[in-house]
Amino acid sequence: MDQEVLITRICNVVMDVAKRQNAVHNGEMNDGGARATESKLEHWLDGINFAQTGCTSVYNWIANDIKKKNDPDYEQYLKLKSKFEKT
Numbered sequence: 001m002d003q004e005v006l007i008t009r010i011c012n013v014v015m016d017v018a019k020r021q022n023a024v025h026n027g028e029m030n031d032g033g034a035r036a037t038e039s040k041l042e043h044w045l046d047g048i049n050f051a052q053t054g055c056t057s058v059y060n061w062i063a064n065d066i067k068k069k070n071d072p073d074y075e076q077y078l079k080l081k082s083k084f085e086k087t
Contacts, residue, residue: 007048014041 014037022034046058056063068074 007045011041011045014038 018034018037018041021032021037043058046056050056050059
């Protein structure tokens, strides 16, 4: 089975589970975990994307922070920023 087909089928099953969770709790104050299930799926898909491309959307802020901190000019930038942006 093709990897893309498998991923699509897994997504469909997980989304169906989330819809059933929400439907069971229809009219209640919560969604029965439907949003949590969807969030886990988003993170899983992001992990697949990261493994294939090296790019992440869910944890993009962490990746960007690490890249900035590893940039040799970043320390100089922080020094200048603190010097000129004193409040």
